[in-house]
Amino acid sequence: MKTALVTGATAGIGAAAVRTLVAAGWRCIATGRRAERLEALVAELGSDKVHPAVFDVRDTAAMEAAIARLPEDFSGIDLLVNNAGLAQGLGPAQEASLDAWRTMIDTNVTAMVTITRTLLPTLVARKGAIIAIGSVAGSYVYPGANVYAGTKAFANHFTLALRADLHGTGVRVTSIEPGMVETEFTLVRTGSQDASDALYSGFQPMTAEDIAETIRWIAELPPHLNVNRIELMPVDQDFAGFRISRTS
Known part of the structure; x- marks a missing residue:
């Protein structure tokens, strides 16, 4: 039985990925900050299938301690799913909160590279896989995305750079870059359930389960196949968005 470590597993894509992978064996x-949600996953899926690791991904010492304490059955990690991430704010850069920018960088960039570097020796030894949840925002910017888009561009390209560096090791590396997925993402970003409901109303966005199934499919491909990057959008969303500011 193979073992995956999924960051940001308390909700959304992370929680769905845990459920989908466990169902696949x-x-x-x-991992996540909200212990009660992780314990609920354990109660739902079984302590022999899910091990909760409670820590904030920005806390390197806590992350390293949690990995050092893994039970023997969970210590051989074959797949790292770099899912933890967030967006804060929708305003233009000149009005944005510097603290919010730093939080996004610390979570989406620094924490991701830290846990990746920590687990690389194990993943190389086991010829494992790394799947990162990037975003179409890393390729197609939009007003108010500023630092969030920058962090996701980093996630997309850092993952591809890993693919280059891990050449010859047998480790597979994939960047999954979704468009609009209805999760807690917008609630966290805006602090408003009404804003979240409004954003996803009137069309059919992707679901956390859609992305989780993509993760499972990639993870279970034959070991000689690598999906370098995959971009997913709802049919009702596209990437067109050029604008003109007219003076008259």
């Missing part, structure tokens, strides 16, 4: 280490 994997063990999962589910």
Whole structure:
């Protein structure tokens, strides 16, 4: 039985990924800050299938301690799913909060590279896989995305750079770059359930389960196949968005 470590597993894509991988026969280490949500996953799926690792991904010492304490059955990690991330704010850069920018960088960039570097020796030894949840925002910017878009561009390209560096090791590396997925993402970004409901109303966005199934499919491909990057959008969303500011 293979083992996956999924960051940001308390909700959305991360929680769905744990459920989907366990249903496919994997063990999962589910990480996140909200202990009660991780314990609910354990109660739902079984302590032999899910190990909760409670820590903030920005806390390197806590992350390293949680990995050092993994039970023997969960210590051989075959798949890292770099899912934890967030967006804060929708205003233009000149009005944005510097603290919000730093939070996004610390979570989406620094924490991701830290846990990746920590687990690379194990993943190389086991010829494992790394799947990162990037975003179409890393390729197609939009007003108010500023630092969020920058962090997702980093996530997309850091993952591809890993692919280059891990050449010859047998480790597979994939960047999954979704468009609009209805999760808690917008609620966290805006602090408003009404804003979240309004954003996703009137069309059919992707679901966390859609992305989780993509993760499972990639993870279970034959070991000689690598999906470098995959971009997903709802049919009702596209990438067109050029604008003109007219003076008259």
